[in-house]
Amino acid sequence: MSGRTAIVIGGSIAGLLAALLLRRDGWTVDVFERVQTGLTGRGAGIVTHPELFEVLRSAGIEVTPELGVQVQTRRLLDRNGDCTAELDMPQVVTSWDRLYHELRRKLPDDHYHNGRILERIDAKNDVVTARFTDGGSISADLLVAADGFRSVCRSQFFPTLPLKYAGYIAWRGLVDEALISVEARTGLFEHFAFSLPEGEQMLGYPVAGVNNDMRVGHRRYNWVWYRPADEHVTLRNLLTDQSGLVHELSIAPPLIRPDIVAVMRQASEDNLSWQFQELVGLTAQPFFQPVYDLETERMAIGRVAIIGDAAFVVRPHVGAGVTKAAQDALSLAVNLGNAKGDVRSGLLAFERDRLPVGKRIVAQARHLGAYMRPQSDPPEQQRVAEILSGPDAVMRETASLAFLRSGIPCDSNRASIR
Numbered sequence: 022m023s024g025r026t027a028i029v030i031g032g033s034i035a036g037l038l039a040a041l042l043l044r045r046d047g048w049t050v051d052v053f054e055r056v057q058t059g060l061t062g063r064g065a066g067i068v069t070h071p072e073l074f075e076v077l078r079s080a081g082i083e084v085t086p087e088l089g090v091q092v093q094t095r096r097l098l099d100r101n102g103d104c105t106a107e108l109d110m111p112q113v114v115t116s117w118d119r120l121y122h123e124l125r126r127k128l129p130d131d132h133y134h135n136g137r138i139l140e141r142i143d144a145k146n147d148v149v150t151a152r153f154t155d156g157g158s159i160s161a162d163l164l165v166a167a168d169g170f171r172s173v174c175r176s177q178f179f180p181t182l183p184l185k186y187a188g189y190i191a192w193r194g195l196v197d198e199a200l201i202s203v204e205a206r207t208g209l210f211e212h213f214a215f216s217l218p219e220g221e222q223m224l225g226y227p228v229a230g231v232n233n234d235m236r237v238g239h240r241r242y243n244w245v246w247y248r249p250a251d252e253h254v255t256l257r258n259l260l261t262d263q264s265g266l267v268h269e270l271s272i273a274p275p276l277i278r279p280d281i282v283a284v285m286r287q288a289s290e291d292n293l294s295w296q297f298q299e300l301v302g303l304t305a306q307p308f309f310q311p312v313y314d315l316e317t318e319r320m321a322i323g324r325v326a327i328i329g330d331a332a333f334v335v336r337p338h339v340g341a342g343v344t345k346a347a348q349d350a351l352s353l354a355v356n357l358g359n360a361k362g363d364v365r366s367g368l369l370a371f372e373r374d375r376l377p378v379g380k381r382i383v384a385q386a387r388h389l390g391a392y393m394r395p396q397s398d399p400p401e402q403q404r405v406a407e408i409l410s411g412p413d414a415v416m417r418e419t420a421s422l423a424f425l426r427s428g429i430p431c432d433s434n435r436a437s438i439r
Contacts, residue, residue: 025047025048025049025162025163025362025364026048026049026050026161026162026163027040027043027048027049027050027051027161027162027163027164027165028050028051028053028149028151028159028161028163028164028165029050029051029052029053029164029165029167030053030139030151030164030165030166030167030168030173030174031052031053031054031055031166031167031168031169031172031329031331032052032053032054032056032133032135033054033121033167033169034117034120034121034124034329034343034346034347035167035169035328035329035330035331035346035347035349035350036052036054036165036167036168036329037052037121037124037125037127037128038076038080038124038346038347038350038351039165039167039328039349039350039353039354040052040128040132040165041080041081041124041127041128042076042079042080042350042351042353042354043163043165043353043354043357044128045079045080045081045354046354046357046358048163050132051132051133051134051159051161052128052132052133052134053134053137053139053151053153053159054133054134054135054136054137055136055137055138055139055168056135056136057135057136058135065116065117065193065194065195065228065243065245066114066115066116066117066195066226066228066243066245067089067114067115067116067117067120067228067340067343068112068114068226068340068420069088069089069112069113069114069115069343069344070340070341070344070422072344072347072348072422073343073344073347075351076344076347076348076350076351077123077347079351080124080127080350081127082123082124082127087235088113088115088119088120088123089113089114089115089116089119089228089229090113090114090115090226090227090228090229090235090240091111091112091113092111092112092113092114092211092212092213092226092227093109093110093111093211093212094107094108094109094110094211094212094213095107095108095110095212095213095214095215095416096108096208096212096213096214096215097214097215097216097217097412097415097416098208098214098215098216098294098296098297099216099294100216100218100292100293100294101294101295102208102294102295102296104208105412106412106413106416108416108417110213110416110417110421112213112420114213114226114227114228114243115228115229116228116229116233116241116243118229118233119228119229119233120343122233137153137155137157138153138154138155139151139152139153139154139168139173139174140152140153140154140173141173141177142164142174142177142325144323144324144325147162147324147364148160148161148162148324149161149162149163149164149323149324149325151164162324162364163324163325163326163357163364163368164324164325164326165325165326165328165353166325166326166327166328166331166332167328167329167331167346167350168331169329169330169331170184170313170315170330170331170334171270172327172330172331174325174327174331175317175327175331175332178319178322178325178327179317179318179319182315182317183315184270184313184314184315184334185313185314185315186252186256186311186312186313187311187312187313187314187336187387187390187393188249188250188251188252188312188393189247189248189249189250189312189390189393190247190248190250190256190259190309190310190311190312191245191246191247191248191309191310191312191337192245192246192248192285192307192308192309193243193244193245193246193307193308193309193310194243194244194300194301194304194306194307194308195228195241195242195243195244195304196241196242196244196300196303196304197230197231197239197241198210198227198230198237198238198239198240198241198242199238199239200303201242201299201300201303202299204296205295205296205299205300208296209225209227209242209296209300210227210240210242211227212226213225213226213420214226214296214297215412215415215416215419216293216294216296216297217412217415218292218293220249220392220393221246221247221248221249221292221393222246222247222393222415223244223245223246223247223293223297224244224245224419225242225243225244225245225297225300226242226243227240227241227242227243228240228241228242228243229241242300244297244300244301244304245337246289246293246297246301247312247390247393248288248393249393250311256311258281259272259277259281259309259311260272260311261278262276262277262278263276263278270311270313271310271311272309274306274307274308275306277307277308277309282307285301285307285309286301286302289301289302312336312337312390313334313336314333314334314335314336314383314386314387315333315334315383316332316333316334316379316380316383317332317333317379319372319376320332320349320371320372320375320376320379321365321368321369321371321372323365323368324364324365324368325368326353326368326371328346328349328350328353328375329342329345329346329349329350330342330346332349332375332379333345333379333380333382333383335379335382335383335386336383336386336387336389336390337386338385338386338389338390338418338419338420339382339385339386339389339419339420339421339422340419340420340421341382341386341420341422344422345378345379345382348375348378349375349379352371352374352375353368353371356368356370356371356374357371378425381424381425382425385418385424389418389419
């Protein structure tokens with residue numbers, strides 16, 4: 022592998038993992054991130070899986086208890102705030118910031134380039150070239166497209182492949198532990214909690230606090246509230262800022278109109294358990310993300326590999342976005358190593374490995390989000406929605422990769438709860 026060079030487009034978690042794993046195998050790697058400043062402060066909570074820890078260790082990251090908060094149980098809170106169901110399901114939950122910080126500090130600064138926006142990719146013979154909007158360019162043996170759900174790389178190769186709106190949005194927020202009442206902390210912290218208004222889903226879990234502080238009393242609680250929103254009226258209104266500008270795909274949190282936030286807070290009082298009502302009320306800057314999905318037909322094009330959200334945009338219910346990207350990066354490195362210098366054949370082996378997994382995760386996430394779709398959906402989709410809308414299925418299947426490990430369909434492994 023001596024002398025092999027790689028370009029990684031996208032400096033978030035997927036790109037950093039790909040860079041670290043390739044460097045481990047002797048590649049010279051440069052990462053190009055479009056954002057001018059560091060990415061610290063972006064994102065919210067992440068649910069981890071053993072598969073993610075395996076990749077982190079391979080990338081040289083020490084997996085310690087400080088990486089996240091250990092939750093032992095999942096619990097369902099009814100409208101009155103009473104726990105009506107509980108499931109033993111130990112899991113580590115962490116924050117995007119915490120994981121990004123661990124990865125970023127492993128990559129030398131002179132190989133991470135901020136403020137470089139990709140314009141296009143050129144491929145000729147055995148060289149792939151990234152050309153940037155500032156007029157600069159760089160060539161290498163391999164290019165890894167890790168530039169997220171708005172991927173410029175993917176759009177170049179598949180210009181007609183659309184993001185598909187799921188029919189609902191996810192409101193999100195983080196609340197400092199110190200601000201939450203003692204009563205609410207007792208019902209929420211140390212647990213992965215759910216509240217299930219009809220046709221909606223609220224969930225939450227504890228994560229590290231500011232500056233990755235893991236001390237009790239200094240952590241934060243991450244909440245996510247899925248709510249239906251028809252695309253042409255409700256979603257368009259939600260994406261319209263105070264100046265009347267309609268934003269495409271998403272809107273920056275400070276641009277969300279105050280009246281939109283006020284309506285959401287009132288809905289929380291009308292529909293959620295009092296603990297989650299309190300969290301919503303304490304969130305200084307709630308924000309929302311329209312839920313999309315997308316699946317590519319190819320992850321290898323010549324000397325270009327497409328990984329993470331650039332290849333598959335998955336609804337958040339599986340909690341597998343980061344783990345999927347991590348496994349993409351590991352598979353890429355392993356298959357390139359096995360190919361002994363034949364980049365194209367290594368990429369094709371990587372694609373054969375990861376393409377079916379990405380498609381299966383997208384399908385599982387669609388199943389889990391089905392009950393937030395309108396009743397006009399086809400009868401078969403409504404049947405799946407009914408199966409997966411029960412508290413047992415929601416608690417068992419949300420943020421779980423058991424369906425991948427066992428091969429059991431998502432609607433046939435019902436949870437045993439007490």
